[in-house]
Amino acid sequence: MENRTAQIQNITYDDGIVKKFMLATIVWAGVAFTVGLLIALQLAYWKFNFNLEWLTFGRLRPLHTNAAIFAFAGNAIFAGIYHSTQRLCKTRLFSDALSNIHFWGWQLIIVAAAITLPLGLSQAKEYAELEWPIDIMITLVWVVFAVNFFGTLARRREKHLYVALWFYIATIITVALLHIVNSIEIPVAFMQSYPVWAGIQDALVQWWYGHNAVAFFLTTPFLGLMYYYVPKVVNRPVYSYRLSIIHFWALIFIYIWAGPHHLLYTSLPDWAQNLGMVFSIMLWAPSWGGMINGLLTLRGVWHLVRTEPIVKFFVGALTFYGMVTFEGPLLSIKSISSVGHYTDWIIGHVHSGTLGWNGFLIFGIFYYLVPKLWKTELYSKKLANQHFWIGLTGVLFYYISMVTAGITQGLMWRAIDPKGQLVYPDFIETVTRIIPLYWVRALGGSLYIVGYILFVYNIVKTIKSAPASQSDTVVEYAAPAKSEQITSPEQGHRKLEGMATVFSILAFIAVLVGSLIEIYPTLSLQKYLNPEQMTEPYTALQLAGRDIYTKEGCYLCHSQMIRQLPDDVLRYGPASTIEESMYDHPFQWGSKRTGPDLARVGKKYPNLWHFRHMLNPRDITPNSIMPNYYWLAENNTDFFILRKKVSVMKMLGVPYNDNMLANADRLAEDEAKIIAEDLEKQGAPKGLERKEIVALIAYLQSLGQKAKVAAPVAPQK
Amino acid sequence: MSQDNDKEIKGHDYDGITEYDNPLPVWWVAGFIGTVIFAFIYFLHYQIADGPTLKQDLKVALAEIEKVKAAQPADILSEDELGVVFNDQKNIALGGQVYAGKCAVCHGNDLQGVIGPNLVDQYWIHTKGTKVGMVHTVAEGVAEKGMPPWKDLLKGTEILAVTAFIYSKKGSNPVNPKAPQGDKIETY
Structure with a gap:
């Protein structure tokens, strides 16, 4: 007792960095939501593409997803982690300098993304579109974040790590692993690169990354935040410590395996698909562990849901989390995936996650944190309540319209009449049917934005009412006297919670197991290839065209993967084979069919068809919602860089010969001349041979035409 | 789940947050074990x-679909039978609608030829100007020229109707006709 006074220390938390990340969250949320609404409108009415190449759906969709995940959710995560970690460790952050490098570095990355993506500088890998210089920046800033976080843990005054910190640890380690492995790429120019992975390899790595971006960027950090802010706000103990332990370890171990559920019925080997499906199903209970612990922590204070907007947002977030993590395993069941995959059902699913779970949790935390950090009162509880109800209505409109659209379209695609023919052979029929639902979705998104505007107004008013002199929070910390410390030796998990390094290593091993088992076998792609069905590499001009395809983001609306399903085969031709994408760096299987599959579009239509269709798709398909791509007939193809591109492909294992390596540009020019002459003969304007559209046509005409031997399963004789 | 049984765990206090020592919900454990068992069996x-x-x-x-398709009799009509079908004004009217929706894009609103060839002149590439040949080309397509097969996209009656419509436009004089392609068929 007597030496207690001597042990009292003052701790000054760094609130400034938390405030910065919070303001960045609020600003970028506006960007993410607005771009989201714009591209939603583009699907309802194609003229919202404004006939500008920088504003087409294909260019802006990556901007929307990157902004929502990495700018909106990302900045919110950093704010919440930096705020709660200091308090849970009873120490200031490791380094103010690192905190600031982290903050400004991350904002720089976002600005770089906002500039490069509309310009079409993209790797065409979903949620990993950013080009290699930005990938390196992300890696560096993430390392800064990790050093700052683990440095803070090392200086902690509390011996044991609280469950929130477990989730933060798993997040930081796993995101680093995912980002680095998925971004291994060889540059061909300052803002262009090819991934080392190809075909099924790239598909597996990409969806291991893509699915776990959801897991370790939108789930684990948010569960960590939930574990801190929910009990803190309602001042109730966490429901079950044991549940925390079990569901944490089960969640991070199982989640990492689930990626292949994005690839069911594709040419990915069956074993990987089966693993992806069963691990997704096993994920249901561990996911719900977090929801149970969150909701049951509210026992005894349920009346707060009526009066406190913050609690409303938390309950809403947890409920959406529960819905999404039930729907996820459901969609991973093969037969359900065969209806839902490539449709808007998936879009509805992810938005109930980001808008409902991530968004509502962030709003709840911010309504709590802003008054606390700025040392004032929330400007209006009433506005916050209205925000909740308007936002909730918005999410529900969004979700219900998209699920309806997805199931409607999925069932139309697969309908086969008693004569063995497709009931809706025209793809466009299945699009025009769901256009009204695209308008409902846009309405839902608009309502969510109205809620967001109320939020911004409320926060601005609150900050304006804050005292002018702001200072960091200072707390007194008294180290527990020796007599108060538990003397009996700790055992099991409790002991582990005192050992941050060992804990982190174990978490790393937990996520490494599934990663290695799934990715390792496909590293030697050769053993999955049938030597009798090998494909020809792309010609130089086709390669140039392929880069235009990726630049314009065609993969965001068109798949190149005919699944092993009868309706897919009837509609598009024989199921895609592993060999057909063996030289695809990156793979272009896609995840959504807003337009039809293109895996076998080659030679299906004359060159002039493609020419007219790219200039104005409505000349060919009256109700098409595809943008006009007239600039492809104006911009020149870069022939000069083709030698470099071919040599990088050769380095990655594509068997190009010496003639191709030395003369790629001239070979491409010759090929372009032939196509341009054909176009001209059919009535297109003169002088197209150097234009991008010719290269793109060369690529499109090669799709499905590269196999040396016809694929075995043919739909018609 | 009665709150009276909740026990806070001693020593668990993180920035004021404490934890209960509640057991795992039984239904949750059962659900978890159930999915694990299912996963093993399925895999x-x-x-x-x-499997x-x-x-x-x-x-x-x-194979199932092929069997259904094979069971349908393919009724190939003769040149004379098609002559009767082609004279039916109802068929020509229906064919006009089908043509506007599917064919005009490539062959032009007035059949003058755009991406695909002119359909009103005497020059024919594949059909030799016969009715049977025209129906066959519409149904099966010409893959190497980019003419898609329509047999899966149109009903049998629609294929006959659209061919009847094309036949009815024989010798009309559209503006901007596409240059002749194929062989001149004097009898057409």
Whole structure:
């Protein structure tokens, strides 16, 4: 007792960095939501593409997803982690300098993304579109974040790590692993690169990354935040410590395996698909562990849901989390995936996650944190309540319209009449049917934005009412006297919670197991290839065209993967084979069919068809919602860089010969001349041979035409 | 789940947050174990115990569809029978609608030829100007020229109707006709 006074220390938390990340969250949320609404409108009415190449759906969709995940959710995560970690460790952050490098570095990355993506500088890998210089920046800033976080843990005054910190640890380690492995790429120019992975390899790595971006960027950090802010706000103990332990370890171990559920019925080997499906199903209970612990922590204070907007947002977030993590395993069941995959059902699913779970949790935390950090009162509880109800209505409109659209379209695609023919052979029929639902979705998104505007107004008013002199929070910390410390030796998990390094290593091993088992076998792609069905590499001009395809983001609306399903085969031709994408760096299987599959579009239509269709798709398909791509007939193809591109492909294992390596540009020019002459003969304007559209046509005409031997399963004789 | 039984765990206090020592909910444990058992059985069935592969499943499904298709009699009409069908004004009217929706894009609103060839002149590439040949080309397409097969996209009656419509436009004089392609058929 007597030496207690001597042990009292003052701790000054760094609130400034938390405030910065919070303001960045609020600003970028506006960007993410607005771009989201714009591209939603583009699907309802194609003229919202404004006939500008920088504003087409294909260019802006990556901007929307990157902004929502990495700018909106990302900045919110950093704010919440930096705020709660200091308090849970009873120490200031490791380094103010690192905190600031982290903050400004991350904002720089976002600005770089906002500039490069509309310009079409993209790797065409979903949620990993950013080009290699930005990938390196992300890696560096993430390392800064990790050093700052683990440095803070090392200086902690509390011996044991609280469950929130477990989730933060798993997040930081796993995101680093995912980002680095998925971004291994060889540059061909300052803002262009090819991934080392190809075909099924790239598909597996990409969806291991893509699915776990959801897991370790939108789930684990948010569960960590939930574990801190929910009990803190309602001042109730966490429901079950044991549940925390079990569901944490089960969640991070199982989640990492689930990626292949994005690839069911594709040419990915069956074993990987089966693993992806069963691990997704096993994920249901561990996911719900977090929801149970969150909701049951509210026992005894349920009346707060009526009066406190913050609690409303938390309950809403947890409920959406529960819905999404039930729907996820459901969609991973093969037969359900065969209806839902490539449709808007998936879009509805992810938005109930980001808008409902991530968004509502962030709003709840911010309504709590802003008054606390700025040392004032929330400007209006009433506005916050209205925000909740308007936002909730918005999410529900969004979700219900998209699920309806997805199931409607999925069932139309697969309908086969008693004569063995497709009931809706025209793809466009299945699009025009769901256009009204695209308008409902846009309405839902608009309502969510109205809620967001109320939020911004409320926060601005609150900050304006804050005292002018702001200072960091200072707390007194008294180290527990020796007599108060538990003397009996700790055992099991409790002991582990005192050992941050060992804990982190174990978490790393937990996520490494599934990663290695799934990715390792496909590293030697050769053993999955049938030597009798090998494909020809792309010609130089086709390669140039392929880069235009990726630049314009065609993969965001068109798949190149005919699944092993009868309706897919009837509609598009024989199921895609592993060999057909063996030289695809990156793979272009896609995840959504807003337009039809293109895996076998080659030679299906004359060159002039493609020419007219790219200039104005409505000349060919009256109700098409595809943008006009007239600039492809104006911009020149870069022939000069083709030698470099071919040599990088050769380095990655594509068997190009010496003639191709030395003369790629001239070979491409010759090929372009032939196509341009054909176009001209059919009535297109003169002088197209150097234009991008010719290269793109060369690529499109090669799709499905590269196999040396016809694929075995043919739909018609 | 009665709150009276809740026990806070001693020593668990993190920035004021404490924890209860509640057991795992029984239904949750049962659910978890259930999914794990399902996962094992499912995986073993398909990976070890010779459950059907996706390729095998697809083959069966496609064979089924082929059987249904093969069971339908292919009624190929003769030149004379088609003559009767082509004279039916109802067919020509229906064919006009089909043509506007599907064919005009490539062959032009007035059949003058755009991406595809002129359909009103005497020059024919594949059909020799016969009615049977025209119906066949519409149904089966000409893959190497980019003419798609329409037999899966149109009903049998629609294919006959659209050919009747094309035949009815024989010798009309559209503006901007596409240059002749193929052989001149004097009898057409």
